[in-house]
Amino acid sequence: MRQTRNPYQILGLGLSIAGAIFAPIAYFLIASVPLTAIAISAVMIGFTSLALANARPYISPEASEIILKAGMENTAALLEELGLRNKAIYLPSSLRGGRPQALIPLKDVIELDRIKEKIPGRLIVRYGNNPEDMAIAVTTPGSIKLDGLDINVGATPTEIERAMTYVLTGLLDLANSVAVIVMDNKITVDVNGSRLHYEDIWYYRCLGSPVASIVATIACEALGKPVRIVEESYQRGKSHILLEVLS
Amino acid sequence: MRAFNLYLTIIILASCLANVVMTFMGQNDLTVYFTVNVIIFLVITLLHVYLNPAARRSLSAIALVLFGGFMVIVVLKVIEVLSS
Numbered sequence: 001m002r003q004t005r006n007p008y009q010i011l012g013l014g015l016s017i018a019g020a021i022f023a024p025i026a027y028f029l030i031a032s033v034p035l036t037a038i039a040i041s042a043v044m045i046g047f048t049s050l051a052l053a054n055a056r057p058y059i060s061p062e063a064s065e066i067i068l069k070a071g072m073e074n075t076a077a078l079l080e081e082l083g084l085r086n087k088a089i090y091l092p093s094s095l096r097g098g099r100p101q102a103l104i105p106l107k108d109v110i111e112l113d114r115i116k117e118k119i120p121g122r123l124i125v126r127y128g129n130n131p132e133d134m135a136i137a138v139t140t141p142g143s144i145k146l147d148g149l150d151i152n153v154g155a156t157p158t159e160i161e162r163a164m165t166y167v168l169t170g171l172l173d174l175a176n177s178v179a180v181i182v183m184d185n186k187i188t189v190d191v192n193g194s195r196l197h198y199e200d201i202w203y204y205r206c207l208g209s210p211v212a213s214i215v216a217t218i219a220c221e222a223l224g225k226p227v228r229i230v231e232e233s234y235q236r237g238k239s240h241i242l243l244e245v246l247s
Numbered sequence: 248m249r250a251f252n253l254y255l256t257i258i259i260l261a262s263c264l265a266n267v268v269m270t271f272m273g274q275n276d277l278t279v280y281f282t283v284n285v286i287i288f289l290v291i292t293l294l295h296v297y298l299n300p301a302a303r304r305s306l307s308a309i310a311l312v313l314f315g316g317f318m319v320i321v322v323l324k325v326i327e328v329l330s331s
Contacts (some may be wrong), residue, residue: 008251027277034270037280041262044284044313048258051305052251055298170297173250 008053015046068141068210075138076203079104082136088207089246090140090216090227095119100143100217102207103127103226105135141210142217153222157182160222164189164215174211175239187227187243189215194239198232208232212241219243251302254295261287278320285313 019042026035088102096119103119105127119125125137153163161180168175168191176193191211198209207213208229220227223245231242265283274280292306 008255011255033275033277033280034266036277037266037269037284040277040281041266041284044288044309045255045259045262047309048288048306049255051309052255052302054305055251055302166297169250171299176249 006053006056008049008056012046012049012051012053015042015049017046019043019046072203072210075207076201078136078138079206080202082106084136084206085202086206087228087230088138088140090142090213090220090229091119091137092220092224092226094224095226096121096137099139100221101137102140102143102213102216103135103137104206107132138207140207140213140217142214153218155223160187160219163218163222167214167218168211172214174214178215185245185247186230187219187245189219189239189241189243191215191239191241193237194234198234198239204232208241209234209239211239215241216243219245250295250298254291254298258288258291261291278324282317282320285317288313 019039023036023039023043026032026039084104084106086105086108088104090102091100093100099121103125119127119137121137123136123138125135127133127135153159157180160182161178164178164180168178174195175191178192179190181188194211196210198204198212208216209232212229212232216227216229226246228244228246229241230244231240233240262284265287266280269280269283289310292310298306
């Protein structure tokens with residue numbers, strides 16, 4: 001027997017049925033307009049709840065967390081095995097064949113002039129002519145999420161903030177609100193009510209937390225330029241992320 | 248699912264408050280109650296622009312039906328005013 005566990009579905013069905021039964025009773029038998037109005041409101045809220053029930057993801061948050069952690073641990077193992085400690089550079093989709101990705105260079109100082117051309121879609125990539133111009137290119141949580149984004153991400157601070165709020169608050173429900181300040185080549189992002197915060201582990205030191213990764217991907221995609229996470233901190237439910245736009 | 252919970256909570260509180268206030272004001276016209284509830288639904292749904300696309304599609308369908316009901320009431324009221 002299929003068990004219904006979706007609370008929105010249970011609430012929606014309960015309110016809709018109760019409201020539909022109570023409305024004619026209140027109107028014809030009790031002859032009370034306010035009670036009839038409450039019954040109609042219950043039906044409306046019930047249908048709203050049913051609409052939200054259909055929009056819930058097919059997989060549970062617990063399953064999503066397991067999948068996310070598995071992917072992160074695999075990437076972390078790869079980074080540790082290669083001894084890579086450099087900060088990742090987030091590349092826009094125009095430089096990575098249609099999908100934004102993060103590039104972790106093998107050497108500390110990287111000349112960005114060499115990443116003007118499209119980089120081949122492989123794990124280990126060469127971005128310049130010198131033998132040491134090597135890096136590994138990985139897909140981050142932000143790269144995957146942006147594929148299905150149905151809004152245009154513009155280059156102005158307001159448009160960047162709107163896109164980040166849309167993804168983090170509306171699509172992923174990872175934060176309560178996002179504030180963006182753009183100054184020269186620095187972007188400061190404050191994520192309020194962040195549910196996935198920064199931890200001092202190898203993966204986060206290289207690629208940033210999942211929230212910072214999403215924020216960096218949106219910023220690089222909006223500006224069409226590579227972006228690096230310079231600083232990330234978490235305090236009292238608020239993530240403070242500082243991005244550097246590389247050009 | 249905090250965005251969904253917040254949206255539902257605001258709608259429930261707003262419609263309950265509106266119904267209670269109208270009852271205490273002695274309102275006895277069902278169309279007024281319905282119209283106010285529809286307006287509350289439409290305004291709150293419009294304010295929650297960041298809900299995910301699937302939820303917005305379903306809510307738009309409900310909003311369309313409710314707006315249809317609202318327009319029927321408006322047309323009936325206009326006919327009533329014009330014919331009197």
